[in-house]
Amino acid sequence: xxxxxxxxxxAITLREGVEAALVVGIVMAYLKKVDRSSLNPWVFGGxxxxxxxxxIVGIFLNWLVKQVENKEPMQAAFYSQFWQGVLGITAIIMLxxxxxxxxxxxxxxxxxxxxxxxxxIANEKSAGWAVFILILIAVLREGFEVVIFISAKLxxxxxxxxxxxxxxxxxxxxGIALFQFGIRINLQVFFQAMGIFLLLIVAGLVVxxxxxxxxxxxxxxxxxxxxxxxxxxxxTEMSSCLLGGLVWDVHDTFPDTRFxxxxxxxxxxxRDRLFLxxxxxxxxxxxxxxxxxxxxxxxxxxxxxxxxxxxK
Numbered sequence: 001x002x003x004x005x006x007x008x009x010x011a012i013t014l015r016e017g018v019e020a021a022l023v024v025g026i027v028m029a030y031l032k033k034v035d036r037s038s039l040n041p042w043v044f045g046g047x048x049x050x051x052x053x054x055x056i057v058g059i060f061l062n063w064l065v066k067q068v069e070n071k072e073p074m075q076a077a078f079y080s081q082f083w084q085g086v087l088g089i090t091a092i093i094m095l096x097x098x099x100x101x102x103x104x105x106x107x108x109x110x111x112x113x114x115x116x117x118x119x120x121i122a123n124e125k126s127a128g129w130a131v132f133i134l135i136l137i138a139v140l141r142e143g144f145e146v147v148i149f150i151s152a153k154l155x156x157x158x159x160x161x162x163x164x165x166x167x168x169x170x171x172x173x174x175g176i177a178l179f180q181f182g183i184r185i186n187l188q189v190f191f192q193a194m195g196i197f198l199l200l201i202v203a204g205l206v207v208x209x210x211x212x213x214x215x216x217x218x219x220x221x222x223x224x225x226x227x228x229x230x231x232x233x234x235x236t237e238m239s240s241c242l243l244g245g246l247v248w249d250v251h252d253t254f255p256d257t258r259f260x261x262x263x264x265x266x267x268x269x270x271r272d273r274l275f276l277x278x279x280x281x282x283x284x285x286x287x288x289x290x291x292x293x294x295x296x297x298x299x300x301x302x303x304x305x306x307x308x309x310x311x312k
Contacts, residue, residue: 006163008201008267012095012149013167015194016142019102020050021175023138026113027131029179036121042131049132050139054147058160061087061151074223081216087152088209094145095202096289099195100296152205192297199293203286204269210278211271214241243277 024043031037064083071079113134120130146167150160218241221228229241249272256265256272264270271278 006159006166007263008153008204009146009150009160009163010167010170011194011197011201011267013146013164014170015191015198016098016145017168017171018174018190018194019098020139020142021171021178023113024135025175025179026110027117027135030114030117031121031131034118034121036127039121039128039131042128043135046132046135047139050136050143053136053140054143057144058147058150061147065151074219078216078219078223081212081219084152085209085213085216087148088205088212091145091148091152092202092205092209092285094148095198098141098145099198099202099289100292102191102195149205153208195293195297199286199290200268202289203282204265204267206285207269207271207274207278207282210243210281211240211275214243214275214277217241240275240277243275245276246273247276247279248272248274 024047028037028040028043031039031043065080116134117131120134121127123130146164150164217228220226221241230244251272254261254272256262256270261270261272269282
């Protein structure tokens with residue numbers, strides 16, 4: 001088993017799992033505070049149902065992949081590359097949005113959740129179901145992001161299972177340390193560090209997605225017997241369909257099928273052969289998404305300083 005593929009899944013699952021664990025911990029702490037711990041079984045039910053539903057979605061996506069593989073070779077080549085491209089774009093949008101959203105809203109998260117749960121348990125008859133749905137949505141949101149990321153990389157076997165379980169165990173451990181034992185963890189530093197790490201992982205996924213879409217266009221041209229690719233500049237130069245020529249070629253000295261390059265490929269999308277279009281899109285995404293992320297961090301710091309000044 002290639003354990004290099006475990007690390008990005010572990011990182012994604014850990015971060016998303018901690019977000020879900022924070023919601024669960026805030027809800028259970030609030031229920032204890034208002035002497036409504038009797039609703040805790042509904043919390044655990046929401047957690048279990050959310051994890052199970054995410055697992056079912058993963059199975060369904062895996063089934064769709066198998067259907068693609070069973071097609072004719074030329075059709076399978078097109079649909080496989082196109083499918084990976086679409087899933088990759090979905091994962092990039094979801095993870096990028098959650099990265100910025102969590103950074104901007106982390107400070108108000110506790111108050112918002114307590115406000116929601118306070119209104120939810122006001123009605124005795126529907127209190128249990130309201131708690132269940134709140135937890136279910138929190139777990140599903142994070143679970144779907146992990147499942148989409150795994151599907152976008154089309155990793156099967158034990159690799160995603162090991163990575164996801166390890167990430168979940170880590171998230172649960174952090175949640176228990178925070179809310180059960182009162183251990184102080186600097187969550188701001190944790191989320192900032194994991195945010196930068198996640199940004200690099202998603203940027204690497206962008207490189208993969210562009211490559212898949214390029215191959216899908218080439219496969220479509222072969223399937224329909226139409227010219228969809230730009231003509232090569234020379235007979236000997238390696239080129240892609242739409243991404244232009246190579247700007248990086250270390251295949252002979254640092255192949256991405258061997259350690260440590262394979263680790264960099266799994267984590268950050270490293271390629272021993274990189275085309276011009278991939279490089280342009282990679283840096284465009286990294287600069288734009290990085291700007292939004294660090295801007296949200298700066299805005300958070302400014303609001304925190306203003307809050308401190310007002311308190312004085």
